Amino acid sequence: MNNDTKTAIQSIEWRDDHVRILDQTYLPGREVYSDIRDVGRMWEAIKKLRIRGAPAIGIAAAYGFYLGIKELSENSFQSFFIEVERVAEYLESARPTAVNLHWALHRLKTTIKAHKDKDISELKEIVLKTAKTIHDEDKRTCKKIGENGVNLITEGDRILTHCNTGSLATGQYGTALSVIFHAHEKNKDIRVWVDETRPLLQGSRLTAWELMNAEIPMTLITDSTAGSLMRRGEVDKVIVGSDHVAANGDVANKIGTYPLAVLAKENKIPFYVAVPFSTIDMELQEGDNIPIEVREEDEITRFNDSEVAPKKAEAYNPAFDITPHRYVTAFITEKGLIEPPFDEHFKTLVK
Ligand code: MRU
Numbered sequence: 001m002n003n004d005t006k007t008a009i010q011s012i013e014w015r016d017d018h019v020r021i022l023d024q025t026y027l028p029g030r031e032v033y034s035d036i037r038d039v040g041r042m043w044e045a046i047k048k049l050r051i052r053g054a055p056a057i058g059i060a061a062a063y064g065f066y067l068g069i070k071e072l073s074e075n076s077f078q079s080f081f082i083e084v085e086r087v088a089e090y091l092e093s094a095r096p097t098a099v100n101l102h103w104a105l106h107r108l109k110t111t112i113k114a115h116k117d118k119d120i121s122e123l124k125e126i127v128l129k130t131a132k133t134i135h136d137e138d139k140r141t142c143k144k145i146g147e148n149g150v151n152l153i154t155e156g157d158r159i160l161t162h163c164n165t166g167s168l169a170t171g172q173y174g175t176a177l178s179v180i181f182h183a184h185e186k187n188k189d190i191r192v193w194v195d196e197t198r199p200l201l202q203g204s205r206l207t208a209w210e211l212m213n214a215e216i217p218m219t220l221i222t223d224s225t226a227g228s229l230m231r232r233g234e235v236d237k238v239i240v241g242s243d244h245v246a247a248n249g250d251v252a253n254k255i256g257t258y259p260l261a262v263l264a265k266e267n268k269i270p271f272y273v274a275v276p277f278s279t280i281d282m283e284l285q286e287g288d289n290i291p292i293e294v295r296e297e298d299e300i301t302r303f304n305d306s307e308v309a310p311k312k313a314e315a316y317n318p319a320f321d322i323t324p325h326r327y328v329t330a331f332i333t334e335k336g337l338i339e340p341p342f343d344e345h346f347k348t349l350v351k
Contacts, residue, residue, distance in 0.1 A: 053169020249325030249342030250287025
């Protein structure tokens with residue numbers, strides 16, 4: 001797939017001394033870019049979903065970490081590293097579910113430790129270089145995910161997807177959407193059912209926007225329409241991304257993914273999860289140990305500026321759910337297609 005196609009949206013970019021993000025809260029109405037020059041602004045951007053999607057959050061955290069440590073004036077490695085830990089903890093508190101955030105920060109801290117004999121100023125430059133590497137690697141990884149998944153797609157497929165897993169959610173191309181972009185690039189005749197994805201509408205605002213930019217046939221549906229489409233035989237495959245995969249293959253993804261997986265199994269439809277290997281957490285045995293972000297009630301009780309629930313109505317707004325691994329047909333990763341038993345196959349590939 002060419003870099004200059006319409007799928008080459010850059011959700012995040014390093015520019016000389018700051019980060020530029022495409023602020024996703026304004027899409028699809030306006031393309032607003034904002035410049036981030038300090039760690040506090042990056043924390044806010046991640047928290048408020050200005051930049052979102054697990055791999056993109058990892059990249060944003062890596063650049064945010066550099067912004068947070070670049071002005072530190074500590075001279076000794078020990079006192080510098082205390083501050084480094086503080087900055088990493090702060091960024092990690094922005095969103096708890098996406099393991100990529102933790103993964104990127106852990107990688108940066110490990111890199112710092114490995115170069116502890118260097119000057120602090122050199123260490124800061126090494127951090128920036130590593131953040132750029134994380135960004136570049138993600139682009140290559142997502143391209144590979146698309147290439148590895150494309151053979152699963154057959155002529156005439158009607159593919160259902162949830163949330164947003166495209167270039168906006170990653171360095172480029174996306175995860176589940178990378179497979180779809182690559183299938184389209186190969187002139188496969190496909191159509192995509194796009195779940196609107198309540199409550200923040202990443203499907204209707206972002207996925208529909210990306211697919212339409214790429215001129216891929218798509219139809220927007222409410223989340224609750226998916227089941228009846230499946231029962232009527234109008235869905236051939238479900239492909240989603242994930243924010244955190246446990247070592248046994250249990251999947252955390254946008255709320256509403258679990259019911260899709262159950263419905264897919266009931267209707268004998270393959271259910272694929274497209275992820276970079278960095279989303280697979282070999283330290284966590286099963287999905288119930290994955291921390292689930294619970295967001296503000298007013299994301300449900302308000303819509304734009306209007307109240308859509310009685311004043312003081314209690315609401316519960318978990319941003320993610322867990323899909324047990326038995327519902328997953330296969331993972332599509334940069335290392336290839338991974339079929340059950342996932343725990344064994346993950347272990348072999350990690351080695
Ligand atoms: O809350 P969001 O919009 O960050 O949630 C994103 C998702 O659930 C995506 O499906 C997931 O991060 C995979 S992204 C490539």
